[in-house]
Amino acid sequence: MKARESGSKQSTAAAQAGISVRSGRRIEQGQHPRQPGRRHDWRTRKDPLAEVWDSELVPMLERAPQLQAMTLFEHLQQRYPQRYSRSILRTLQRRVQQWRATAGPAKPVMFELVHRPGEMGLSDFTHFKQAPITIQSKPFAHLLYHYRLAYSGWQYVQVIQGGESFIALSEGLQNALSACGGAPQEHRTDSLSAAYRNLGGRRQSDLSDLYDRLCQHYRLKPTRNNRAQAHENGSIESPHGYFKNRLHQALLLRGSFDFESLSDYQQLIEQLIERLNQLCHHRFEQERPHLQALPTYRYADYEILSARVTTHSTICVRCITYTVPSRLIGQRVTVHLHHDRLGVFVGRHRVVTLSRVHVPADAPTRRARSVNYRHGVESLRVKPRAFLNCTWQQDLLPNDDYRQLWQQLKQQFERYLAARLMTEALYIAAKQDKEYAVAQFLSAQLQAGTLSLASLQQEFKASTPLPCPGLDVQQHPLTHYDQLLGYDTYSHDRQRDPQRPPQTSQAIPYEPSLAGP
Known part of the structure; x- marks a missing residue:
């Protein structure tokens, strides 16, 4: 209206007011704005679903x-x-x-929860399927154990070999508690078979004895969510996806999914977790005083088994055959079974540590073997014919390079001489720790056609030990022992017999015989 009063045209005034010319003309004439008409509730065409x-x-x-x-x-x-x-x-x-x-059914409601510091810690296992992880170009089947504090969001992740066993849960949980420096009041998991028997309804007896004792050791209250209700464990399920996405991005940035060793893979995970924990550092510092103090000793994170070493220098643990040092043949040994290794003990002394072998779930048989040529290399050297017909022949060869060399030896030499060369090479590789150097020498000599047992032994001839220096021992006078004991026998005897000659030691020319008449 002000624009019209100042002499502007109707179109100009309407544009300035942001309305149409028709609306501006109606307002200028004093007419009220148009009332909304009837709500459009009728159909403009026939309903195609009316009949059904x-x-x-x-x-x-x-x-x-x-x-x-x-x-x-x-x-x-x-x-x-x-x-x-x-x-x-x-x-x-x-x-x-x-x-x-x-008219549909009611949907489940997700309620917002409030977590108090030091109240709850959550554990779960998860698969990393975003990328195929390999160790030295070999597929690496594994799980990721994930622990998280509900209040602060502090996390810990560890690589686990094998399934969701109690051993894996015990080691992962104790490492996580040790890393954060305290234990919460409550430990939440899903229905892990490692912790619960899953008997269905009988909650009082559903807790496994091993998991119950683990929680008592750290003064944890064990709880779990209902079956197939992952959202009840949302404080750990959602961080699963977030962490695995970060890990996948880090692998893409790295440019390779292959690692030289398991420790390199674990180190990459620890670097990612450290960055994530920096984001919640302030809340973690608030929660740390509310955590319970850790006990002095760890709970056993291994299973104790017993086995007898056979004449083949092997033990059988969970359907897997492992070779051990031949000096243990006939001994009854104690095995500490971890998720990734075996500790073999004689009494209280650890004699060897072996990498644990896991059979894939889709394998036709549960049986497998782990053979280390170093454990029986002395007998193998003196029994080269046994190597020819040994059922472990391919397992005794340390890698693919040695298997290829063995095929070349069989082609260029008589079978016994080929076995003699290979067993001697394995003996040198084990005793001098020169596995790669011995393989390189064999390959070069085979290509040149100059390989022989003498050349192999001469090339890796052990260095001559330094001679032991001789010792010049002199017999001390017996009076020195009297002085050491604080009693001068010679002076005492001289007082009684002034004419007694001084006492001297004499060497015995030969040992007296103990067999008399």
Whole structure:
């Protein structure tokens, strides 16, 4: 109105006010704004689902609310051919969505929870499927143990070999508690078979004895979420995906999914976890005083087994055959079974540590073997013919390079001489720790056609030990022992017999015989 009063045209004033010319003219004439008309609640075309919606589709949705619109559309096409085209699919989708919002079943509600410091820690295992991890170009089957404090979000992740066993849970949990410096009041997991028997309803006896004692050792209250209800463990399930996404991005940035050793892979994970923990450092410092103090000693994170070493210098642990040093043949040994290794003890003394072998779940048999040529290399050297027909022949060869060399030796030499050369090479490689150097020498000599047993032994001839220096021992006078004891026998005897000569030691020319007449 001010623009019109100042002499502006109707179109100019309407543009300045942000309205149409018609509305500006109506306002200038004193007419009231138009009232909204009747709500549009009538159809402009025929309902294509009128014949089947109330009679067929709604009863199907009431019986199974999880039915999708695409499933109902395909059902209509099969029951009424050439009657319903794909043009009604969008209409059916809107109709199903509207029915669920107005008459469908109630949906589960996610309630926001408040966590108090030092109250709860959560554990879970997860698979890393975003990238194929390999160790020295070999597929590496593993799990990731993930621990997290509910209040601060402090995390710990460890690589686990094998399944979700109690041994893996015990080691991962204790390492996590040691890393954060304290234990919470409550430990939450899902229905892990490593912690629960899963008997169904009998909660009092559902807790396994080993897990119960572990929680008592750290004064933890064990709890778990309901079966198949992952959202009840959301404080650990959601960080699973976030961490694995960060790990995948770090591997892509690294440019390779292959690692030289397991420790390199674990080191990369620890670097990522350290960065994530820096984001919640302030809240973790608030939570740390509320954590319980850790006990003096760790709980056993291994299973104790017993085995007898056979004449083949092997032990059998969980259907897996392991070779051990031959000096243990006939001994009854104690085995500490970890998730990734075996500790072999004689009494209280650890004699050897072996890498644990895990059989894949899809393998046709549970049996396997782990053979180390170093454990029986002395006997192998003196029994080269045994190497020819040994059932472990391929396992005794340390790697693919030695297996290829063995094929070349069999082609260029007589079988016994080839076995003699290979067993001597394995003996030198074990005793001098020159596995790679021996393989390189064999390969070069085979190509040149100059390989012989004498050349092999001469090339890796052990250095001559330094001679032991001789000792010049002199017999001390016996009076020195009297002085050491604080009693001068000679002076005492001289007082009694002044004419007694001084006492001197004499060397015995030979040892007296103990066999007399």
